[in-house]
Amino acid sequence: MSLLERLTDDMKQAMKDKDKEKLSVIRMVKAALQNEVIKLGHDLSEEEELTVLNRELKQRKDSLLEFENAGRSDLADKIKLEIEILMNYMPKQLTEEELEEIVKQTISEVNATSKADMGKVMGAIMPKVKGKADGSFVNRLVMKHLS
Structure with a gap:
């Protein structure tokens, strides 16, 4: 199952479960993937999808660091949840x-x-x-x- 298919299935499930946070993150990732398709002018390979996911994850990790340094635990908690959701789509991490x-x-x-x-x-x-x-x-x- 491709990443886009997984995202679509999970998006449908998040809608049914009324999980707004997960739905929001999935929509952002799908939009980022779609933007990359438009930019490159062809369907994404698995490696290109991974690059987009990594970029999204890195942006959130950078934001988390900034929010924690600024003492904004409310925003930091939201970003931690987004990172957790994104990690579900990443390959198994090496030990x-x-x-x-x-x-x-x-x-x-x-x-x-x-x-x-x-x-x-x-x-x-x-x-x-x-x-x-x-x-x-x-x-x-x-x-x-x-x-």
Whole structure:
């Protein structure tokens, strides 16, 4: 089942359940996906759908940080719920151990030896873990292994 089909089914269910928050998030994601289709001029591949989902998730995580720093717990709670709903559509996240193994493997593949090779390593890792791990967490792991 494609992401768009899942979203449509979940949207119908949210309407039946009168779950306004979930319905709102699903509509926003569907709109973002549709905008991407219009922008690219073709149906989205699974990877392109994942890119849109990641972008939506990142926007909400950034907003959450800002709301928490501003002491707006009411808005922060709303964003946390949106993030939770979005996470249902993301692929299963890699564990720290799995990620650590991928980082070690990639460092040896590209023959990285110092922090100067950071870009080379990140460029090789990110396509492997796209949507399955947070980029900043991957960055920290790579830094740890290159130092």
